[in-house]
Amino acid sequence: MKVMKRYNDDEMLIKNILAGIEYQWSEYVFHDFYDPSQQKLISSALDKVGVDYSFFGGYIDSERKMLVVGSKDASVFPIEVLEFSLSDQINHRDILGAFLSTGIKREIIGDIVMGTDKAMVFVKDSFSWYLKDNVGKIKNKHLNIDVKSYSSIEVPKRKYEKQQCVASSLRLDNIISKICFLSRGESTQMIKKGMVKIDHVPVEKASYELKPGSIISIRGHGRFLFDRILGNTKKGNKKIQILKYM
Incomplete structure (x- = not known):
């Protein structure tokens, strides 16, 4: 059943994060992007073991957020924004599908924000140029992707x-x-x-x-x-x- 699979996946996620703490060699370690449900599970597990952590997705009202373990107030997260112009024919699912077709896992991608005439995709910075080079078009529309710092952009209101x-x-x-x-x-x-x-x-x-x-x-x-x-x-x-x- 789908619900049981989700339970097993989340259980493995928590185990991997907790196991990583034992071998954490640096002051703090950045992990992937997680959805709100996963954030609750992770928070509960990390609160029990008493380690510092925080979540941030690149802007204040983000939904999917990156986890950092070892710090409550990390000032800079390894997140970059891929920005490109948008047509009326392209939706959220089209964008996500195009990015996942490059072979990356879902956790590399944070929020996909679609404004009136442009879209912003929040990603782990180690994958930003790979995605820029490999996502050439969506639904036959060629893209001109700009890689930007999350601190330099103004997030458009969701459509x-x-x-x-x-x-x-x-x-x-x-x-x-x-x-x-x-x-x-x-x-x-x-x-x-x-x-x-x-x-x-x-x-x-x-x-x-x-x-x-x-x-x-x-x-x-x-x-x-x-x-x-x-x-x-x-x-x-x-x-x-x-x-x-x-």
């Missing part, structure tokens, strides 16, 4: 597509059927197949109750933010606002 819908409940299967224009049965099958994550954690329970602020990732359909409940209809249904990441 969202706003959706409003009426739902009888906040059950996961119900909300997915609304935002992806699927039948309730189709959305239930997607959940059972492990195609859905809530806040970066796989959820296989169709009756899972969503809360405002939840990030919903649906394989093949993208990522959504359950922004807020707008109110109730006369029939008692809920009017909700969803933001789709562009």
Whole structure:
């Protein structure tokens, strides 16, 4: 099952980080980028052993963050930003796919931020020039990638597509059927197949109750933010606002 695989992967991640502390020869060591769910697990494990650590993703509101062990206040992280112009036909999944096709692992990449006319990809600095040289185009659009310091850039506001819908409940299967224009049965099958994550954690329970602020990732359909409940209809249904990441 997908959930069990995620559990095993996270367990191995923690073991590797803890094992590395025993052989850490420098004052502090930088690791990979981790999603918010992994950050919580890592924090819990490192708090128990009493070592200093911190996370940073290249800008204040970053989602995926790099771990440094041995320091609570590292002033400079080995992160660089790959910046390039953006067309309307390119989305987050296209960019991630193009970068992963070079053979790197997902943990090398931090956030992918898409603005109105440009995208920024936060990466480990030891891979920035390799990626610049090997990601030549996305969806047949040739790229001119600039490598920049994270301290020198202004992060654009994320692009969202706003959706409003009426739902009888906040059950996961119900909300997915609304935002992806699927039948309730189709959305239930997607959940059972492990195609859905809530806040970066796989959820296989169709009756899972969503809360405002939840990030919903649906394989093949993208990522959504359950922004807020707008109110109730006369029939008692809920009017909700969803933001789709562009």
